[in-house]
């Protein structure tokens with residue numbers, strides 16, 4: 001079974017309607033069975049959404065289709081032919097494209113080089129950069145992506161990287177496109193553009209496998225749904241056969257009724273954090289200017305805006321990760337000088353970055369070490385680290401956030417995307433935080449845990465913590481915030497109090513100039 | 515695919531059972547190859563021979579886990595060793611000469627760490643410069659003439675024995691090695707500094723964003739590196755009973771080989787002290803058995819080169835194995 005012989009394999013002409021079939025796939029990792037006899041059929045011209053909680057096995061299944069992992073048991077048929085032990089390169093040749101959940105751009109290369117990596121247009125022996133850049137620009141325009149072909153990849157935010165990855169997959173003219181959480185960091189506006197593209201692909205009879213934790217997206221785009229839970233196949237059917245409640249109960253195995261439960265009874269206290277005239281000049285990045293706002297005790301302050309509005313960069317600068325040119329930061333009336341995240345952490349400020357892979361986790365190290373990294377000093381007992389105590393608190397976090405992990409000694413990189421995100425949250429809230437800045441806190445997190453995180457945010461607010469939240473999900477911002485500050489082009493364009501909340505007002509402010 | 519699978523297996527076995535299997539295999543093969551190999555005399559000899567390189571390897575483990583490298587060990591042990599000899603000759607006091615060596619080591623380490631972090635110079639380049647400077651400095655200091663006449667007490671460190679009334683007396687140098695191994699293991703696995711070393715080497719940006727002062731961690735690690743190098747340097751000259759300004763050539767290579775054989779990744783973030791010690795033992799035993807079998811020294815050098823090559827290839831394969839399963 002492990003011997004690759006696509007050519008020699010008997011062409012079993014099964015259900016010709018299907019472009020791809022998975023039969024009873026089993027995949028084991030040390031300590032976990034990631035997939036346990038899952039079967040699905042993918043039809044051309046149809047959007048097949050795979051639903052499941054964090055760690056259900058969705059990404060592993062996609063990686064098996066893409067040729068990154070080999071299944072331990074079961075068979076794969078592509079266009080009726082059994083494929084086994086195929087490599088990622090062979091998938092591309094067969095006509096399979098994939099947007100992976102964990103983005104892996106080459107930072108030092110340009111946007112165009114990333115899009116056409118491995119299939120650069122050539123003239124003779126050399127890469128035809130002119131054509132490559134022109135093609136890339138056409139593609140970017142077609143998809144309404146606000147970047148240029150010659151920009152360096154490292155200048156892009158997570159959302160930007162995700163958009164480029166989408167463009168890349170679409171430009172491959174594949175017959176099957178796998179999209180593993182392509183929308184986790186992008187906002188409604190970009191999602192809509194992606195959906196238009198997907199509909200066009202459908203019209204061209206391309207098959208799409210789509211994964212998302214945002215339920216409303218599922219009902220907008222899906223034709224068929226397959227639900228998996230703990231690696232097991234649970235249900236399958238046309239989207240019309242599902243309701244939100246049914247879908248959620250299939251995914252979680254119980255009912256959940258939550259939709260952004262901001263507890264409005266929490267009293268809002270006096271000002272805790274105040275920033276005045278924060279500016280970053282162009283020498284240091286130039287991502288924002290003249291930013292003044294305050295944050296009160298027990299408040300959840302939302303930040304809304306389009307991609308590139310400068311929200312993340314502003315927060316990174318407040319936290320000491322990015323340079324600040326001028327402006328003042330006051331904590332409880334005391335002027336703070338934050339030059340390094342260490343200064344911020346000492347003052348009880350936390351930043352949960354949107355980019356968990358680069359700024360959140362040390363993927364090479366285990367869960368135990370990652371979860372204790374910020375507050376390591378707290379766990380020191382008589383000069384040495386008290387590992388038992390770390391494990392105890394990690395266990396509490398595991399239960400609180402429903403982190404799916406078999407053992408705290410496993411490498412962080414082996415956890416599913418959503419579970420990694422939960423560890424990032426855990427490593428901050430394990431300590432004593434007064435102000436927590438959450439940048440896309442529920443990025444890639446499943447419905448059940450999302451509700452739990454929202455509940456936690458309310459609990460923290462009630463206990464007197466102050467929260468800043470950036471989210472590309474407008475309903476989340478509107479549902480959770482006491483106030484929303486809208487930014488555009490590096491400047492604040494307006495502030496809305498809860499009674500004035502509406503999607504239209506925010507969208508208008510997000511595109512208006514100061 | 516079949517070929518890939520066997521590569522995969524090799525990598526998996528290696529990463530699971532580690533180098534202990536290799537160590538045991540080499541011991542078994544060697545004991546068959548030479549009847550003299552397993553005698554206590556020879557085994558103590560091996561430990562005595564590896565002491566200097568193993569201490570350097572302990573030191574290199576921190577630096578390599580951090581994702582940096584130090585290629586100046588050979589020159590620096592010659593410099594610090596000769597310096598401690600001169601201090602010994604001048605003062606006649608063992609303690610003073612030891613402290614002088616440690617201070618010099620800490621100073622060199624501090625300079626390395628400071629320049630590397632402040633100007634963001636690759637450690638490779640910095641320590642390459644250190645090598646040249648140290649070689650020049652030791653020639654200036656000694657006039658190119660070996661330092662001698664340190665007296666009996668100085669020899670104790672490198673050549674002395676303890677528990678001489680027991681059946682198997684233990685060389686003091688081996689005792690020092692064991693002590694430093696335990697200390698290094700504790701520092702790396704049980705203290706905040708050690709955890710930070712892993713975090714900085716694994717993902718420096720995430721470490722900064724977690725509030726870790728990564729530059730301080732790197733500077734401290736280089737100071738520690740300097741101090742350990744100084745101890746190795748004193749052992750080195752004490753064994754030879756003279757401060758040779760031109761000695762120590764290639765020691766950085768042996769140390770780095772031991773670390774890499776021990777499973778520490780040159781990419782940073784991964785590695786253990788235990789692995790390094792086993793790596794140093796493997797390298798030491800291979801050298802020893804070649805000497806016992808009268809292998810020509812030219813060949814010995816070639817073998818040394820092959821070992822590090824082999825270790826790096828295995829490291830890459832085991833990474834591949836964990837990537838594609």
Ligand SMILES: Nc1ncnc2c1ncn2[C@@H]1O[C@H](COP(=O)(O)OP(=O)(O)OP(=O)(O)O)[C@@H](O)[C@H]1O
Pocket residue numbers: 029030032033034052053054055056057058059060061101404405413414415416417418419444446
């Ligand atoms: N390389 C690996 N080594 C060990 N375990 C792994 C590896 N990859 C995945 N797993 C485990 O397999 C299970 C399924 O992971 P998978 O990434 O498919 O989840 P997912 O459904 O995509 O979740 P999410 O919604 O969080 O992305 C998890 O328990 C995960 O820890």
Ligand SMILES: [Mg+2]
Pocket residue numbers: 058059060101180416417418
């Ligand atoms: Mg996933």
